[in-house]
Amino acid sequence: MASAGPVGGFEGRLWNVAGAVATFTARDLELATVTTAVSDNTGVPVVLHGVPGVGKTQLALAWVYGYAESAQVVWQIRAANRLEVVADLAQLADRLGMAVGGDLEQAARAAMQELNGRDDWLLLFDDATPDSVAGLVPVRGGRVLMTSRNPNWALTGVPSEVGLFAPHVAAVFLDPSAGEAAGLLASELGYLPLALEQARAYCAAPAGRLVVYLADFRRQRLLGQGIDHTLHAPVTVTLALALDEVRRREPGAAQLMMVLAQFAPAAIPWDLVAVGAMVQPVPLDDAAIDGVYADQLIGVLRELALVTADRSGLLRVHQLVAEVLREHPLPVPDNYSLWQSPLRVIGAGPPPRSWIQEGAELLAEALPADVKNPVHWDRWALLLPHAETVIERGASPSTTIGTLQYLCGAYLLRRGEYSSARRCSTRSVEGRGRLLGEEHPDTLTSMSNLAAIERRMDDSGGQESR
Ligand SMILES: Nc1ncnc2c1ncn2[C@@H]1O[C@H](COP(=O)(O)OP(=O)(O)OP(=O)(O)O)[C@@H](O)[C@H]1O
Ligand SMILES: [Mg+2]
Numbered sequence: 001m002a003s004a005g006p007v008g009g010f011e012g013r014l015w016n017v018a019g020a021v022a023t024f025t026a027r028d029l030e031l032a033t034v035t036t037a038v039s040d041n042t043g044v045p046v047v048l049h050g051v052p053g054v055g056k057t058q059l060a061l062a063w064v065y066g067y068a069e070s071a072q073v074v075w076q077i078r079a080a081n082r083l084e085v086v087a088d089l090a091q092l093a094d095r096l097g098m099a100v101g102g103d104l105e106q107a108a109r110a111a112m113q114e115l116n117g118r119d120d121w122l123l124l125f126d127d128a129t130p131d132s133v134a135g136l137v138p139v140r141g142g143r144v145l146m147t148s149r150n151p152n153w154a155l156t157g158v159p160s161e162v163g164l165f166a167p168h169v170a171a172v173f174l175d176p177s178a179g180e181a182a183g184l185l186a187s188e189l190g191y192l193p194l195a196l197e198q199a200r201a202y203c204a205a206p207a208g209r210l211v212v213y214l215a216d217f218r219r220q221r222l223l224g225q226g227i228d229h230t231l232h233a234p235v236t237v238t239l240a241l242a243l244d245e246v247r248r249r250e251p252g253a254a255q256l257m258m259v260l261a262q263f264a265p266a267a268i269p270w271d272l273v274a275v276g277a278m279v280q281p282v283p284l285d286d287a288a289i290d291g292v293y294a295d296q297l298i299g300v301l302r303e304l305a306l307v308t309a310d311r312s313g314l315l316r317v318h319q320l321v322a323e324v325l326r327e328h329p330l331p332v333p334d335n336y337s338l339w340q341s342p343l344r345v346i347g348a349g350p351p352p353r354s355w356i357q358e359g360a361e362l363l364a365e366a367l368p369a370d371v372k373n374p375v376h377w378d379r380w381a382l383l384l385p386h387a388e389t390v391i392e393r394g395a396s397p398s399t400t401i402g403t404l405q406y407l408c409g410a411y412l413l414r415r416g417e418y419s420s421a422r423r424c425s426t427r428s429v430e431g432r433g434r435l436l437g438e439e440h441p442d443t444l445t446s447m448s449n450l451a452a453i454e455r456r457m458d459d460s461g462g463q464e465s466r
Helices: 028-040 057-068 084-096 104-116 166-174 178-188 195-202 211-226 232-248 250-258 268-279 291-303 319-327 355-366 374-393 397-415 418-434 441-459
Strands: 014-016 046-049 073-078 121-126 142-150 158-162 314-316
Touching: 014 084, 028 046, 028 057, 028 142, 028 158, 057 142, 073 084, 084 268, 104 178, 121 166, 121 374, 121 397, 166 178, 166 195, 178 355, 195 211, 195 232, 211 232, 232 250, 232 291, 232 319, 250 291, 250 319, 250 355, 268 314, 268 355, 268 397, 291 374, 355 374, 374 397, 418 441
Parallel strands: 014 073, 046 142, 046 158, 073 121, 121 142
Antiparallel strands: none
């Protein structure tokens, strides 16, 4: 439904909202509830809250596409933390054509001010917390929809809980003929849409059969008992099964999945995977090294609903999928025969190489080194959140992480985001100094970049340039 485009088309609108999944279903009642809540609450956030993977974001996206009739500015804001909110509001200020001379915070405030003066906008804050959006929500004129895992919004918004699928909806979603096995499996999956989607995709794949899947699911869950009692336990099991199937079909795809799980929950360009096919030392480089191979890997992951892809070639990994994979990683293999199921290897000790390191190497290869040329800035904008995430998650310093920190610092300097540039660059100097030595050419390059940032900060009296 949603992928057809918004009501009234895109024409003339400022529109930055992803489409809902093609399999979007049910939720008629919830969509109507959102309509009433949003129209009754101008400028007050309506907050869709519920457990991870229940379908908050999908419901919000479907609602925006189906019901945002008159809004001229329709913008999705990543809201997991304050930095994301500020960055996305600043980008909106830019798109609103506002000449913003101050730092990102000032740009964000300028966007809010502009919106407060008009009534034709709709903002979707995705994955918000009361802290991440505090003071960053326009209060007059337009509409605000949020999604959140946090239920505590009574003071700042209108909370609306998103529940699990009803049992019969879940069974039909798994299998339209909804035999007994579909009902049983839906119940075992806790009626959680994300887990249902994994099972649906698996059973729809060639040779996947629902009855066999149900038996496999029960066996796998028994194996995992005592290991994971968390809320998303059904997803842990559906993922283990999906990953086993991926490995059976194409081991390189399972590795790729582990690498993708290290990145930010943001769009990942397809060609990053093509680059990956070229730089992965083990074992992707012994396979066909080209885009066809990358397509093959992504095709397997898409078939099993581990990633989604849109028409422009942007890939997405659901954040809960990524979280579970990071909690239960596959070992980084020396060769294929060492591979085991993620549930079975828990507690087997740290892997010899880390997936985060693999992700860092991939990004270091893919980030355009020529940061001065604005031609590369769109690509940088896509890859920066992933580089920042990998830098944050990379527990142990490495020369590759040092390279990422250096490149991000150099790019952020060009964009005039001096405090972020200084943070990256300082860490690069420290990391490279420790690992390579103070006199190493790479350390000296990082030092000179840091000096340039500090000079620019002095010249601008602490002001960011954008
Ligand atoms: N109404 C729906 N119809 C079909 N599939 C759905 C629906 N809602 C959710 N799903 C499936 O469940 C997955 C998770 O949904 P979604 O991303 O909306 O969860 P969420 O509640 O926002 O999770 P999180 O708290 O982790 O952000 C989707 O990628 C989709 O595959
Ligand atoms: Mg979400």
